[in-house]
Amino acid sequence: MTGIRLIDVHVQIEQTPVLRGINLDVAPGSWLNVIGPNGAGKTTLLRALLGLVKATGSVEIDGLGDERPAARARTLAYVPQTPLIPPGMGVIDYVLLGRTPHHGVFANDSADDLAIAAEVLGRLDLVGFADREVRSLSGGERQRVVMARALAQTTPVLLLDEPTTALDLGHQQELLDLVDELRAERNLTVIATMHDLTLAARYGDRLALLSEGQVRKTGSPEQVLTVESIAEYFRANVKIISDVDGPIIVPTGRT
Amino acid sequence: MAPHRVLLQLLDTVPGFAVDSGLSDTHAAIVEKIRLPRVVLGLLVGATLSVSGASYQGAFRNPLADPYLLGIAAGAGLGATIMITGGFGDGAGIWDPVPLAAFVGALAAVVISFVAGHIGGRSTASLILAGVAVASFLTACQTYVLQSNSDAFREVYTWILGRIATSGWAEPALMAPYFVLTAVVVLRYARALDVLAVGDEEARALGINPGRVRSIVVVAASLGAAAAVSVSGLIGFVGIIVPHTVRLAFGSSHRVLLPLSIILGGAFMVLADLVARTLVSPAELPIGVVTAFLGAPFFILVLRTSRREVW
Numbered sequence: 001m002t003g004i005r006l007i008d009v010h011v012q013i014e015q016t017p018v019l020r021g022i023n024l025d026v027a028p029g030s031w032l033n034v035i036g037p038n039g040a041g042k043t044t045l046l047r048a049l050l051g052l053v054k055a056t057g058s059v060e061i062d063g064l065g066d067e068r069p070a071a072r073a074r075t076l077a078y079v080p081q082t083p084l085i086p087p088g089m090g091v092i093d094y095v096l097l098g099r100t101p102h103h104g105v106f107a108n109d110s111a112d113d114l115a116i117a118a119e120v121l122g123r124l125d126l127v128g129f130a131d132r133e134v135r136s137l138s139g140g141e142r143q144r145v146v147m148a149r150a151l152a153q154t155t156p157v158l159l160l161d162e163p164t165t166a167l168d169l170g171h172q173q174e175l176l177d178l179v180d181e182l183r184a185e186r187n188l189t190v191i192a193t194m195h196d197l198t199l200a201a202r203y204g205d206r207l208a209l210l211s212e213g214q215v216r217k218t219g220s221p222e223q224v225l226t227v228e229s230i231a232e233y234f235r236a237n238v239k240i241i242s243d244v245d246g247p248i249i250v251p252t253g254r255t
Numbered sequence: 256m257a258p259h260r261v262l263l264q265l266l267d268t269v270p271g272f273a274v275d276s277g278l279s280d281t282h283a284a285i286v287e288k289i290r291l292p293r294v295v296l297g298l299l300v301g302a303t304l305s306v307s308g309a310s311y312q313g314a315f316r317n318p319l320a321d322p323y324l325l326g327i328a329a330g331a332g333l334g335a336t337i338m339i340t341g342g343f344g345d346g347a348g349i350w351d352p353v354p355l356a357a358f359v360g361a362l363a364a365v366v367i368s369f370v371a372g373h374i375g376g377r378s379t380a381s382l383i384l385a386g387v388a389v390a391s392f393l394t395a396c397q398t399y400v401l402q403s404n405s406d407a408f409r410e411v412y413t414w415i416l417g418r419i420a421t422s423g424w425a426e427p428a429l430m431a432p433y434f435v436l437t438a439v440v441v442l443r444y445a446r447a448l449d450v451l452a453v454g455d456e457e458a459r460a461l462g463i464n465p466g467r468v469r470s471i472v473v474v475a476a477s478l479g480a481a482a483a484v485s486v487s488g489l490i491g492f493v494g495i496i497v498p499h500t501v502r503l504a505f506g507s508s509h510r511v512l513l514p515l516s517i518i519l520g521g522a523f524m525v526l527a528d529l530v531a532r533t534l535v536s537p538a539e540l541p542i543g544v545v546t547a548f549l550g551a552p553f554f555i556l557v558l559r560t561s562r563r564e565v566w
Contacts, residue, residue, distance in 0.1 A: 050460050073462030080460075086452030088507030088563060097450055101462035105447035133563075153461075 001028030001187045002062040002075065002156040004049065009057035011041075011048050011213075018044045019055070020213035028062065031183060031190040033200040035224075036210035037234050042193035043081065045210065046159045049191070050078055061157070073101030077150035081161040081193075083142075085134045091145055092130045095120060098152030120151045124178070140171040147175070151182065158183075160192035164199060172196070176203045201225055201246035209233060221246045256282050265291065292421040294525055296486065299430045300419060301493055301524025302517040303437055303483045307476035308494025309501070309516040310441045313448035313509055314472045315379050321494040322480035325386035325473070326364030328491075329393035331484040334360025336397045336411050340404035353414065354485040361481035364389050365474075379455075379469070416541030417488030419528045426486045437479030438517060444472050445509040452507070490524075492546045496554045497523055503561035523550070 004026040011019040019041045026032050034042050048055040051072055064075050077098070086094070098120075099113040109117075121127050124144045129137065134145055143166055150158060158179070164172040180203060183190055194200035200207060201221035209217040209224050211233040217224045225247050230238050241248040256278060263276035264286045276283065307322035315324070323329075334356035343352045368389045372382030401411055421427065441448075447468045450458050455465040480494070497520040498512060505511050524542075527549055531540040 052456055070462035078460040084454035100450050105463055
């Protein structure tokens with residue numbers, strides 16, 4: 001299991017500070033949901049973990065001292081918010097791309113790679129789609145295929161950027177339930193950015209509220225999701241209904 | 256010459272075989288020293304141009320990329336025009352300065368595009384735009400040189416339209432190492448190009464370095480294309496049409512696309528050269544005319560009948 005610690009992480013993009021002193025501690029095998037208004041720096045936080053943007057401060061990922069991209073890709077798998085789906089690529093080939101960090105780009109897929117891809121397809125109910133082109137699939141099916149590619153990376157950490165945005169309510173729950181099952185099965189550490197606060201409260205262990213590049217609050221859903229904090233950081237008026245599975249956030253509009 | 260006798264004569268050229276084809280010495284020499292080198296050169300040039308085009312399209316994720324994207328055609332055209340108008344050569348023969356100048360011009364154009372493209376940032380778009388600018392600039396230079404020496408018009412134009420002309424085995428021997436180099440490098444990077452298809456950022460998240468892969472593939476493809484252009488002129492169309500036909504028929508995976516582009520590109524060029532050589536015999540059509548004239552209708556047919564979405 002892999003824990004992650006960020007200490008005073010700053011990121012600037014074109015002279016504009018996007019992350020301003022992030023401190024976060026993600027326990028091995030836990031699930032952290034990152035919430036915050038648009039432009040808070042949620043995606044940049046994931047990109048900083050992936051080494052896709054230059055960050056100062058300390059990003060510690062257990063077992064990862066090596067900065068080579070392939071080593072990082074064996075530790076962190078990433079499901080971007082809007083993945084670029086290559087034209088003409090079949091589902092099985094797309095999922096096998098996830099094996100790249102394990103064998104490098106000069107080797108062919110081994111029997112093991114094919115077995116892992118087949119297992120992931122089965123796990124995500126995609127067996128019937130193996131020979132279809134990814135582009136021909138619906139939004140929900142595509143999201144599962146991108147998830148399958150990330151799972152085929154067999155990494156201890158899963159980074160999800162708004163994984164449910166393109167999905168209807170049923171598929172949202174299905175996907176998050178699946179992440180939760182896989183986390184239990186494989187001891188995954190999960191960091192997900194989420195827009196839907198009620199869903200963010202129901203899945204995962206902890207929440208981190210980001211605003212203007214800083215972590216404003218961390219803790220349990222009850223601690224983070226208060227009427228006051230949502231008004232302050234999201235500029236939204238909400239009512240919060242307590243429920244055994246976590247708080248339910250209901251927008252009330254201007255009152 | 257009867258076809259079976261030609262085949263026997265070809266068999267006779269294979270080391271370890273001694274066959275009497277029944278052809279006269281003159282005919283045997285035509286087969287071995289004129290026709291065969293020309294076919295081999297057509298294979299090499301066609302294979303190189305189409306695999307270079309496929310590599311460019313993959314490296315830039317752009318269906319309209321062809322081997323001439325970074326100014327190779329314009330650079331080669333300028334080099335050849337300077338030599339021809341200066342009276343330094345007639346574009347025939349292996350030690351002629353024309354192909355050498357074309358090769359140097361083509362590579363110089365690519366180098367300038369790379370340098371200029373990196374000044375404007377490291378994005379793929381800035382490199383393509385730099386290539387467009389470099390190509391326009393070099394074409395303007397070439398047009399100026401040509402306008403100032405209008406008596407060389409026809410000769411320059413003939414060179415530009417391209418031909419698969421050989422004087423014995425010199426041209427195939429010159430072309431072969433470049434073809435091998437290009438093919439070996441880009442085939443080795445076929446899988447990397449598949450990863451690159453998901454975008455630079457995701458490719459990096461999958462552990463590859465997109466900038467390095469793109470540079471290596473483009474440099475290898477450019478070397479091959481520059482060599483092809485220098486021996487055969489500016490044969491257009493092959494670098495776009497052959498790879499896209501393969502994609503429509505067999506899918507977009509570079510592990511399939513690149514080898515099939517080599518085979519079909521070579522075959523297409525030999526066929527085009529056959530038409531160029533025989534249609535208005537004893538004169539020859541410029542092969543660039545034939546590749547577009549045959550290739551365009553064929554490609555539209557493939558485009559209409561294929562149900563694949565390739566781009």
